[in-house]
Amino acid sequence: MMQDSLLVVRKAALFANLLPEDLEQILKNARVRQFKSHEPIFSAGSEARAFYFLVSGSVRLFRLSPQGEEKVIEVIMPDSTFGEGVVFLGGRYPVHAAAVTDSEVVELATNHFSSVLASNHDTALRMLAGLSTRLHQLIQDVASLTLESAGQRVAGYLLSQCPPGGGQAAIHMMIPKNVIASRIGVKAETFSRVLAVLRSGGLIHVAGNDIQILDREALMRWRDGVGRP
């Protein structure tokens, strides 16, 4: 009873070169699910029976301290997979996942996937490449958290959101500021303050969820100099 809508998962690099029969095998036990904003998708520590492809919306992966403080590890945007890094080792999820905005996902059973993985070189190599990239990103995060100031991290985040190419750029924040703040390891208040400074310095212009980068060069200089007074 396979729906056409499941085929959207082909947008994921992970499934790009999959043989039709393998894809069918994987999608046999897949289903589309909807999650309302704030609704939990899976919990850290629970057994990983499925991983996910995000069709639309946005999802945050996060950890909680014993006191309930939250650190967002990653924000997932449409057309990427999440929770797949754990398919091995009979794993448990290392993070909590919850919808940030109303979201639609394809839920893929890990057991079917791992059999495909075992037989399909290409998919295993793609997965390897994917994990390798996440590893680099995480190393970057650790370095950033320890070697950069809050201001530098905010500036770095803004620059990372710019489409490549020079000159001005506009970025639209699809997720609330407090989620972004947690993602870059800063309190929401601090995030707000840094934006205020950048705004009054004429580096950016903020209007609601839209930020204009007015002077990218200056912002880059600010990131690797001024943010550390």
Place this chain on the structure above:
Amino acid sequence: MMQDSLLVVRKAALFANLLPEDLEQILKNARVRQFKSHEPIFSAGSEARAFYFLVSGSVRLFRLSPQGEEKVIEVIMPDSTFGEGVVFLGGRYPVHAAAVTDSEVVELATNHFSSVLASNHDTALRMLAGLSTRLHQLIQDVASLTLESAGQRVAGYLLSQCPPGGGQAAIHMMIPKNVIASRIGVKAETFSRVLAVLRSGGLIHVAGNDIQILDREALMRWRDGVGRP
């Protein structure tokens, strides 16, 4: 001209079930190298032509800020591989590597390895498992850096160094304290101070590079309570 000494790499899980012919193929362009304490092994950003198996000694993987500050991402101990997470994507090393103590490594050319990887399911899956584990560790580090205080991280480190099982335990620090401090995201002075507090609280006993955990229960309580006053 293959030396027997190269066969030590079989201690690495990555090579455990490799066919003799594959292993020979990989080791054909491998060689043993010695590094003196503090000697650099590879640089972040440089092209990754080789990865490494540590035979003896210890190695630190680290990043540098523009101002030369250092963050240790990982400390490598004998019988594990490092630099292998980057064999893909025609990669560049994401970190610097340098010997902490005089070290002996086996240097393995990535080009030969990646051909083995492409043909050998089993190795690819092992590699996947290895990367998955590192991913979890890195997520743990990010969470720890943002959700725990310096004191909690120090206590957590000590507990992580204990052999499992209850009661007292002795740990011998094989690497200088400033390296450990950087690894857990704390300045050397702070590390020293926390140890002093734990010592005067009767939780541990320090003698040079040897630390006795006198009351593990109390240390655990301290980690998830007191370290956050």
Place this chain on the structure above:
DNA sequence: CGTGTTGTTGACTCAATTCAAGAAGTGTGG
């Protein structure tokens, strides 16, 4: 037995957080 490295301790500083209050935006139902 000096010279350099590594570790400890004290006094001071400051970046970022916490607490608090209010503004701005969003959605619901009468």
Place this chain on the structure above:
DNA sequence: CCACACTTCTTGAATTGAGTCAACAACACG
């Protein structure tokens, strides 16, 4: 359409954890 409740965001003031700077102790080593 407005009033109310609710969440998100901004700004100010006060606090503090951990860092910096500095001096010295304890080693290690040629």
